[in-house]
Amino acid sequence: MSDYNELMGFVRETEALSQVAGRLGWDQETVMPGGAVEQRAEEHGAMASVLHARRIDPRIGGWLETAVAEDDVAAAQIRHIRRSFERAAKVPAQLASAIARETSRAHRIWAQARADEDVAAFLPALDKVLQLKREEAQAIAGRADPYDAMLDDYEPGATAAQLSAMFGAMRPRLVALRGAIRDKDPAPMLRGTFPEGEQMALTRDLALAFGYDLNNGRIDKALHPFSSGSGLDVRITTRTNVDDPFNCFYSTIHEVGHACYEQNIDRDYLLTPLGAGVSMGVHESQSRIYENQIGRSRAFTGWLFGQMKDRFGDFGIASADDFFACVNRVADGFIRTEADEVQYNLHVLLRFDLEQALVSGDLLVRDLEAAWNDRFASDFGFAVDKPSHGVLQDVHWSEGLFGYFPTYSLGNVYAGCLHTALRADVPDLDDDLARGDTSRATGWLSDKVQRHGGLYAPRDVIARASGGAPSEGPLLDYLEAKFGAIYGL
């Protein structure tokens, strides 16, 4: 057996174990008995320790020295393996286990602090996590920028400088768009209650309409919607709220975007580094284009309006145009995950700037809340009323996920680029969407983006699909046109 094949055999087994560990997470959020929490923590810990040991196994270094790539696919596999091995090898074992321990602790403290609206209770734990993650980033980056090393973990190849330029151009246009909408009459709202069983039935139809393959997946309810797994077993969750069926439907469509990416990767890459979405940004581009550019389009919402009338009767919306405005309603709010397309990126940009300043040391943890509240008031025009609506709202920093937030907005930028190219390639797409048929849209995404898995670098896969270097322009043009039409700007 060649060194390359030996290496791939080892890596394939690691990927299989990683799928098992991921499914343990799915189980915990959907079907696990409540009393199993303590034991589950040990099971998670044992899997994490097995996976970590395999990822830094010195045999990988040996194989990498001698393995020969005979084609582009093999070269890409080796590139992924080398990157992951070298990153892992640079982090001392003691630091890795301190990070695991302190993030687990900080996560518990954060949850309690959020419940208690007590920022001060969280700050010492956050400070500890920040120090450890900075130390890790410095070990990886050497003399380069530690924040870039963090970012690289979620979005290989991206740099803070590049994203700052992109996001810097977005912010004023988004703030202006938001301000213009705020001066207009609010869009109509749904009235009535929407039985949960009917929501789940329609959510299943929506998942199928977007190409989700239930033969390689399943839909369950969970507290937070997520997609889990790669390859032949990619499961999603959603949630229901009798007052707010859109939360269920658009959570489902969002997760279906993530899940279809994983389901549609070339089967030759199954259980290899190429067999998973290439980055968080590209992943988010798929979930967001499914959810927003397709799922919240005038054409598709026209079809959805009919489906909802058939199932729920009258719910206070008179026309398909009103329904379109209702689905895309822009309203004041504190919470990122509940934000509309216009305001979502403003929430992300705030976090991106603050976490960069935390990592560089320009912002001290003790000044974080004030900085958050100042920036929020400046972009949104009103004040944060309590910490759970502000600096304590997101789980990410407690878990040490510095560098993760910007991938959300990068995903939206990528979705904008892909959407423009898709519309150019399929000019009559709205005829399909108006019938609830997404197959040409999702087929285009599958062919241009999803099937490649990790074969190309994140920016490259978007550039190849959209015909040029990614930029924020298409997203902003799309938002201004869409919301300009809805609000008569």
Next chain:
Amino acid sequence: MSDYNELMGFVRETEALSQVAGRLGWDQETVMPGGAVEQRAEEHGAMASVLHARRIDPRIGGWLETAVAEDDVAAAQIRHIRRSFERAAKVPAQLASAIARETSRAHRIWAQARADEDVAAFLPALDKVLQLKREEAQAIAGRADPYDAMLDDYEPGATAAQLSAMFGAMRPRLVALRGAIRDKDPAPMLRGTFPEGEQMALTRDLALAFGYDLNNGRIDKALHPFSSGSGLDVRITTRTNVDDPFNCFYSTIHEVGHACYEQNIDRDYLLTPLGAGVSMGVHESQSRIYENQIGRSRAFTGWLFGQMKDRFGDFGIASADDFFACVNRVADGFIRTEADEVQYNLHVLLRFDLEQALVSGDLLVRDLEAAWNDRFASDFGFAVDKPSHGVLQDVHWSEGLFGYFPTYSLGNVYAGCLHTALRADVPDLDDDLARGDTSRATGWLSDKVQRHGGLYAPRDVIARASGGAPSEGPLLDYLEAKFGAIYGL
């Protein structure tokens, strides 16, 4: 940290991984998407390979040389670890992987052969598995009896000689009891259909009535009922058939017996070798005493009759006595898993004698079907009509599980001993059971057997609980009395 503590830390992580691997099996039988089979096989393989490597990890040998047991519990832990390590270390890696490969292959061939009623198609695969398992047993047993080494895998300390004496004494009395019943009028049968939703609701009540803790477990449907997991997460499955609610209810009670054993083990033993049922025989003693001696007793079936009338209305049974006879109906049948209390052990004894002869070489695989059919005709008085009703009915041999069958009957023998002691300790137990209250019965079993987990050797835990060396006498006396009364013998 002491060597003992280091050893236990390592073993604890292995036990946690083993729980994860087991839950992967649960997932596959209950919630896995159909298209995930291939990937799942790789995931199972990866977990098995991780677990195997840990079980033969040479560090265990080192720790065992120096670890000091400071109490009985530690001594028992070390005894289990040493036994498992020494067994695993005696089997060459190549042989272990050949067994994994060939049993997986033989299992597929068996399933097809059973569907095709084609014994000849299965025999070469069976022969290969038999040779490999014999080789493994010889590696473990050295100059001792290879069948005993197989048996020891499921029932530590048991020997074929001991079981042959026990089972030899059972066979004539069971054949005679069966013959006497056959001459009598058959017991009444259920009539009607029993909606599956109502069956599942009652099955849940039954599980709770027998002490199953849903905070550390859950009940799902699966093709075959099973119990899965140890400690804080012990799940069961059952099945429904609109014509046959007893199949659902008694499968549930049986699996609850297994599950309560795992749930009720002393929590100090969580994720250690003492934290699981000590042997297949003792496990089966719990499932069978729940199912039969308690669940099919005149007193408990009186309560169940009322529950079923409340839920299903009239189903053609006039009185509680008729219902008791119906639940305990003895009828001709080919299939072990569907057999009543009287005939079940005759099915097992047949397999025990045949598999011993296969392992010793006294019986050749090519003569197996004829030997099966002869023995069946002799004990049951009628002829096997097709291979799926005879030699191809069970999965065990295809999976290399030689030595497993006798633990079923040993479990019944143990249940007989425990039942006699339980009745002596709680003379008015029937008053409880007639109200559907099993708490004194299951509490006694929890205290006398279940909580000890792997602390005592299998025969010892039964002897301590029942006050003497286990023998077949109590089981046979119980069966003759119970069925004598039902059939007026």
